[in-house]
Amino acid sequence: MxxxxxxxxxxxxxxxxxxxxxxxxxxxxxxxxxxxxxxxxxxxxxxxxxxxxxxxxxxxxxxxxxxxxxxxxxxxxxxxxxxxxxxxxxxxxxxxxxxxxxxxxxxxxxxxxxxxxxxxxxxxxxxxxxxxxxxxxxxxxxxxxxxxxxxxxxxxxxxxxxxxxxxxxxxxxxxxxxxxxxxxxxxxxxDNNLASFQDPKPNNPSMEKKTHLFRWLLVTYGLEGLGYIVSATFLVAMVKQMPNASYFADYSWVVVGLAAVPSTVFWSRLAGKIGYIKPLSMALILQVIGVIMPVLVPNVVGVTVGSILFGGTFMGISMLALAAVRIMRPSSGNQAIALMTGFFGVGQILGPVGAGIVLDVTHSYELSLILATLVLVLALSLLIIGAAVSNRKSFIRTFQ
CATH class of the missing domain: 1.20.1250.20 (MFS general substrate transporter like domains)
Structure with a gap:
């Protein structure tokens, strides 16, 4: 063409x-x-x-x-x-x-x-x-x-x-x-004249076999929804209260957006080269650093780095996770994605409510972001454990 x-x-x-x-x-x-x-x-x-x-x-x-x-x-x-x-x-x-x-x-x-x-x-x-x-x-x-x-x-x-x-x-x-x-x-x-097409066939046969990794991804994605949404909701409000960075609060959200624009292209290309689980783990690690950075370094530098890492990962994580389960469940991809979306959505609902209660009690955005970071660390840990268990089961099955 x-x-x-x-x-x-x-x-x-x-x-x-x-x-x-x-x-x-x-x-x-x-x-x-x-x-x-x-x-x-x-x-x-x-x-x-x-x-x-x-x-x-x-x-x-x-x-x-x-x-x-x-x-x-x-x-x-x-x-x-x-x-x-x-x-x-x-x-x-x-x-x-x-x-x-x-x-x-x-x-x-x-x-x-x-x-x-x-x-x-x-x-x-x-x-x-x-x-x-x-x-x-x-x-x-x-x-x-x-x-x-x-x-x-x-x-x-x-x-x-x-x-x-x-x-x-x-x-x-x-x-x-x-x-x-x-x-x-x-x-x-x-356009009713679009050519018909079939559901995409898995281009990663080894990934297709790891269907037992799905439940680990399900919980990981739910925790991601809970952890990321706290920063996505309260980042600007938190920076407004920083003596050394309050003037930068509005710009921090601009940085998040600018980092997010090319991120989906970057993560999709990386997944095409090394699969979905490794980039997903990498993105979660970077997001953990991004969410906690404004707490550890409460100035413009910390907020900027945190905003770049957060903006550059949150859309990529969603894309990678959903693409991975689509490959794992080629015959029931829509249902799998719907279930993933459900877990993610529940996390997004609980996150702001829980953070709001913590903020009312402690008057501290920092504590809310620390808790959100711990949730993301748990999500990363479960993904790594799930991948290890999945690889072990696949290895054992090859010799049975």
């Missing part, structure tokens, strides 16, 4: 539209809350525990959507449903600035979680269909870079929008989302 081939052109258009959809659904609809949280705490008098409940409400909506999307038959109208969910995501984000009712905030964050979860799942299916048909699967890493780009964007614009108070910040994000989606709205359309 040449660059002028219609399938290649469709793939390029799909990448652009998918990139923007993830910017809006994940970067703005889901993760902009991290940047706005300090302002809501100071101006809207949002308590730390209630901040945790709002994050948990969003994560619950995301869990229900991402877990349930795999069991819904969307037929040939994925683009139609994507447009509905994009509208819901944008509106539910903007309405956060219209009310001061905590119960309505909870409902709006829940709806935002529902829409962002459905957009993530539907856009992944929608874009990957096009890429597979055009034999451009390697571009998938660029598509997922939209999450990091959205995070970086909110990190840049939220401090500017803060001049219009917390209300104006939420409403401003609605306006920015509309500006982003309008140029690609016409690109979000179903």
């Amino acid at each position: 040449t660059n002028s081939d219609p399938m290649i052109l469709n793939a390029k258009k799909a990448i652009i539209s998918g990139f923007v959809m993830l910017m809006i659904a994940m970067g703005i609809g889901r993760f902009s809350y991290t940047s706005i949280l300090p302002l809501m705490e100071s101006q809207a008098h949002l308590s730390v525990s209630n901040a945790g409940y709002l994050a948990a409400s969003n994560n619950l909506g995301y869990l229900i959507a991402a877990f349930g999307a795999g069991f819904i038959t969307w037929g040939s109208r994925k683009a139609y449903h994507l447009r509905i969910q994009l509208a819901l995501c944008i509106v539910s984000t903007g309405l956060m600035g219209v009310t001061t009712s905590f119960s309505i905030w909870m409902a709006l964050r829940f709806l935002s979680g529902i829409s962002s979860g459905l957009i993530f799942v539907l856009s992944s299916s929608f874009i990957l269909d096009v890429l597979i048909s055009a034999k451009c699967e390697k571009w998938a890493g660029i598509f997922y870079g939209g999450v990091g780009a959205g995070i970086a964007l909110t990190g840049v614009v939220v401090p500017i929008l803060n001049n219009f108070t917390w209300r104006g910040t939420w409403i401003g994000l609605l306006i920015i989302s509309v500006i982003l989606i309008l140029p690609v709205w016409s690109l979000i359309r179903d």
